[in-house]
Amino acid sequence: MATKTATPWFGYLIVAALAGAIGYFVARPSTTPVAPSGETANAGDAPSAERKIKFYQSPMHPWITSDQPGRCTICGMALVAVYEGEAGFGDGETVTLSDATAAVIGVATSEATERDLTRTLRVNGTFEADHTRHRVLSARVPGRIEKLHIDQVGVRVEAGAPLITLYSPEMLTAQRIYLERLAVGPSAISSSQIADARERLLDLGASEDDLTRLETEKRPEAVVTVRAPFAGTVISRGPNAYEGAYVAEADKLFEIGDLSSLWFVFDVYESDLALLQEGQAVAVTPAGAAGAPRESTISFIDPNLNETTRTARARVVLDNADRDLRHRQTATAEITIDLGPALTVPRSAVLFTRAQPTVFLALPDQAYQPHSVRLGRANPEVYEITAGLQAGDRVVTRAALLLEGQAQLSAPATAMGGEMAMASDHGMDGMAEAHADPATDIAALEPLIFAAADAAAALANDDVAAYAETLPRIHEAWTSYLDATPHAADGPLAELVDALIDGPSLEEARTPFEPFSTQVADLARAAGLHHAGKVSIFQCPMSPVLGTGRWVQRNDDLRNPFFGEMMLTCGSKLD
Numbered sequence: 001m002a003t004k005t006a007t008p009w010f011g012y013l014i015v016a017a018l019a020g021a022i023g024y025f026v027a028r029p030s031t032t033p034v035a036p037s038g039e040t041a042n043a044g045d046a047p048s049a050e051r052k053i054k055f056y057q058s059p060m061h062p063w064i065t066s067d068q069p070g071r072c073t074i075c076g077m078a079l080v081a082v083y084e085g086e087a088g089f090g091d092g093e094t095v096t097l098s099d100a101t102a103a104v105i106g107v108a109t110s111e112a113t114e115r116d117l118t119r120t121l122r123v124n125g126t127f128e129a130d131h132t133r134h135r136v137l138s139a140r141v142p143g144r145i146e147k148l149h150i151d152q153v154g155v156r157v158e159a160g161a162p163l164i165t166l167y168s169p170e171m172l173t174a175q176r177i178y179l180e181r182l183a184v185g186p187s188a189i190s191s192s193q194i195a196d197a198r199e200r201l202l203d204l205g206a207s208e209d210d211l212t213r214l215e216t217e218k219r220p221e222a223v224v225t226v227r228a229p230f231a232g233t234v235i236s237r238g239p240n241a242y243e244g245a246y247v248a249e250a251d252k253l254f255e256i257g258d259l260s261s262l263w264f265v266f267d268v269y270e271s272d273l274a275l276l277q278e279g280q281a282v283a284v285t286p287a288g289a290a291g292a293p294r295e296s297t298i299s300f301i302d303p304n305l306n307e308t309t310r311t312a313r314a315r316v317v318l319d320n321a322d323r324d325l326r327h328r329q330t331a332t333a334e335i336t337i338d339l340g341p342a343l344t345v346p347r348s349a350v351l352f353t354r355a356q357p358t359v360f361l362a363l364p365d366q367a368y369q370p371h372s373v374r375l376g377r378a379n380p381e382v383y384e385i386t387a388g389l390q391a392g393d394r395v396v397t398r399a400a401l402l403l404e405g406q407a408q409l410s411a412p413a414t415a416m417g418g419e420m421a422m423a424s425d426h427g428m429d430g431m432a433e434a435h436a437d438p439a440t441d442i443a444a445l446e447p448l449i450f451a452a453a454d455a456a457a458a459l460a461n462d463d464v465a466a467y468a469e470t471l472p473r474i475h476e477a478w479t480s481y482l483d484a485t486p487h488a489a490d491g492p493l494a495e496l497v498d499a500l501i502d503g504p505s506l507e508e509a510r511t512p513f514e515p516f517s518t519q520v521a522d523l524a525r526a527a528g529l530h531h532a533g534k535v536s537i538f539q540c541p542m543s544p545v546l547g548t549g550r551w552v553q554r555n556d557d558l559r560n561p562f563f564g565e566m567m568l569t570c571g572s573k574l575d
Contacts (some may be wrong), residue, residue, distance in 0.1 A: 051084060052084045053081045053083055054084050056069055057082050065079075069081075093407040095367070096365065096367045106399050107368075108399070109362045109394045109395060109396055110345065110349065110397045111392055111393070112385060114342070114344075115341070115342065116339075117338075117377060117379065118336055118339060121275065121276075121335040122332060122335075122502070122503065123266040123268070123335070124330065125264050125267070125331060125332075126331070127262040127263065127265075127327060127329045127330075128262065129257030129259060129263070130258055130262065133232065133257060133258035134255075134257040135255070136255050137226055137229075137252075137254045137255070138238075139166065139226075139248065139249055139253055140203065140204050141166065141170045141204050141205060141224055142168065142170065142247065143166040143171075143247065144246050145164060145241070145244060145246075145247065146166065146167045147164070147243060148241065148243050149163055149164060150164075150234055150254070153235065153236055154233065154234060155233070156232070156233050156234075157228045157231065157234065159228055159230045160227050161227060161228045162225050163227060163228055163253070164225070164226045164241065165223055165226075166205075166224045166225075166247070168224050169222055171201075171204050171221075171222055171223065172220055172221065177200075178197040179214070179220060181197050182194060182215065201214075205224045207225075228256060229256070232257050232258040233256065234254055234256055235255045235256060236255040237253070237255075238254065259323065259325075259327055260319075260320055261317055261321075264318055264331060266313070266333060267309065268313070268314050269310065269471065269472065270305060270311065270475060273301070275337045275339075276301060276314065278297075278298050278299065279297050280298045280337075281295065281296075281297055282335050283334045283335075284316060284332075284333045286325060286331045294318055296317060298316055298335075299315050299317050309472040309476075311472055316333070332504065339384075342376065342384040342385075343391055344385065345382060345383055345395050346381065346383075347381060347383055348397045348398065348400070349383075349397045350375065350383050351400055351401065352519075352545075352546050353546060353548070354370075354372070356372040357492065358370050359373055359389070360400050360403050360407075361393060361394070361396075362394040362395065370404065373385050373387065373389055374388055375495050376495075378498075378512075380501070404547075405547075443484075445485075445523060445524075445527055445529075446534065447477035448480075448481050448520065449529060449534075449535055450477075450535075451473040452474065452516070452521075452551070453553055453554050454470045454473070455467055455474060455513065455561075456517060456552065458470055460559035460560060461564070462564040464505070464509050467503075468502035468503060471502055478497045492519060493516070493519045493520070493523075496515050496516040496519055497516060500513060506564065510544070510561070511545055514544070514546055514549045517550065517551040517552075518546060518548075521537050521538075521552050522550065525550075529552075530574070535553060536554075536573055537551075537574045538550065538551055538553060538560075538571045539574055540563075540570055542570065544562060544563075545562075549562050558571055558572075558573065
C-alpha cells in the first residue's frame with residue numbers, strides 16, 4: 001500500500017503567515033471599524049481602549065512575537081498589538097469568525113450544485129489543402145522549358161489550363177513512331193502495337209486533345225504541354241521551373257491545390273481522445289482574424305498515435321470560397337464537450353495544502369470547517385466533487401487560504417506536532433524522505449520530474465507556446481511512470497495531470513500547473529533527486545493558487561513559474 005505523503009512542515013509556516021493576516025484584522029486597535037460596504041460600523045464592534053495588550057505580533061510571520069512594540073525581524077513590518085480576549089476562533093480546526101472579521105477579510109461562499117458539466121478544449125492547428133484536391137506536377141520526360149504559361153505562385157488556374165511547355169526530342173520520336181504505325185495500318189502491323197505507341201504518348205504527357213490533333217494533322221512536334229488537372233491555385237513551383245532550364249524526368253514543376261475548401265488539422269492529446277468524436281462541433285478562429293469564429297464539425301480522427309508526442313491528428317473541413325483563409329495559416333479552435341451532470345464547486349473553493357484536496361464548509365454562526373473531498377473532472381471554472389459534499393452544502397470560495405492557516409494554527413498538536421517531531425528525528429531533508437513511497441521507481445520518476453522542470457522554465461519565461469510543447473512530454477512521462485508504479489493512478493497527481501491545459505493565456509495555464517508542480521516537487525524531494533544534484537527544488541511563499549507552491553528546475557538560477565517576469569525571483573531554494 002502506498003504511503004500518503006504528509007504536508008511538509010514548512011507549508012504550515014507559510015499558511016501561518018496568511019493566518020496572521022486574519023490576526024492583524026482581529027487584533028489591531030480601531031475606534032472606527034469599517035463595514036464591508038464602506039459604511040461606518042457600530043461603535044460596539046471596535047475593541048475597547050481599556051483592554052490589556054497580551055503581546056505584539058508580526059502579521060506576516062505570526063511566530064515572531066514580543067512584549068514590546070517593534071518590527072518583525074524577518075520582513076520589517078511593524079508588530080501589531082494582540083489584546084486579551086481577541087481570539088475569535090474556535091477550538092480544533094473549526095474556525096469561528098465575528099461578522100465584522102468575516103467581512104474585513106472578505107469571506108465569500110457558494111453552494112455545491114448539480115449542473116451539466118462542460119469542458120472547453122482549446123487546440124492549435126494549421127490550414128492545409130484538401131489532400132484529395134492537391135497535386136504535385138512533375139516532368140514526365142526530360143527536356144528544356146520552352147515557355148512558362150504561369151510564372152508566379154498564388155495564381156488561380158482553370159482545369160486544363162496550360163502551365164508549362166517542354167521541348168522534348170523523346171516526345172518527337174514517340175509521335176513519329178505512332179504516325180508510322182497508323183500509316184502502315186492493321187494489314188502490316190497488329191492493333192496492339194498501334195495501341196502501345198498511343199499509350200506511350202499518353203505516358204509522356206500528351207493529352208487526348210493532343211492525340212486527336214496529331215492524328216488529324218499528321219504533323220509531329222517535339223513539345224509537351226503540362227496542364228492543370230483541375231481548377232485550383234498554384235501553391236509552389238519547382239527549383240528549375242524557369243524558361244530555358246533543363247529538367248529531368250520526375251523533376252517537380254508545380255504544386256496545385258484546390259483552396260476553395262481547406263482542412264483545419266490539429267493534434268489531440270492521448271488523454272483527450274476519449275472526449276472527441278466525429279461530428280462534434282468546432283469553432284475555428286484564424287490567427288489575426290476579427291469577427292466570429294467559423295463553425296464546422298470534426299470530419300476525421302486519425303486512429304494512429306504519434307509515438308513521440310502521444311497525439312493523434314484530427315481534421316475539420318471549412319468552406320473557403322471567399323479565399324479569406326490561407327494555405328498553412330495557423331488558427332485556434334474551441335471544442336465544447338458535454339461531460340454530463342455532476343456535483344460541482346468553484347475551483348477557488350478547493351485547497352491543495354493537505355494530503356487530500358480540501359474545502360472549507362460554511363457552518364452556522366460564521367463557523368468554517370475543513371472537509372476532505374475527492375475530485376473528479378474539471379473545467380477552468382469548477383471541479384466535480386465525487387465524494388465529501390452534498391448538493392446544497394456551502395463552501396468558502398474566497399479567503400479559504402486564510403481560514404486554512406488559522407485552522408492549522410488552532411490545532412498545533414495534531415497538525416504540526418507530528419511533522420516537527422519527524423523533522424527532529426530525520427532533519428529537514430529526512431522529513432521528506434521519510435514519506436517517500438518505497439514502491440516508487442526512481443528511474444521511471446525522473447522523466448516526469450524533468451518534463452515538469454522544462455514546463456516550469458517555459459512559464460517562468462512567460463512563454464505559453466513553449467509550455468504547450470512540454471505537455472505531451474509530461475503526459476508521456478506520466479504514462480511511463482504509471483507503468484512502473486501502477487498505484488500512483490489512485491493518488492492526487494493523476495487528477496492534477498489530467499487538469500493541465502495549454503492556455504490560451506498564461507494565467508489559465510498556470511492555474512492547474514501550480515498544484516501539479518507542487519506534487520511533482522514533493523515527489524522529487526522525497527526521492528532525494530535534489531541531493532543527487534539532478535534538480536533543484538524551489539518554493540514560493542505567496543503563490544496564487546496554493547499560497548505555498550513548489551517547483552523543480554534543472555539549475556540553481558531561481559525563476560518563479562507562477563508569476564514569471566512579474567515576480568521572477570520570488571521564492572527560495574529547498575535543501
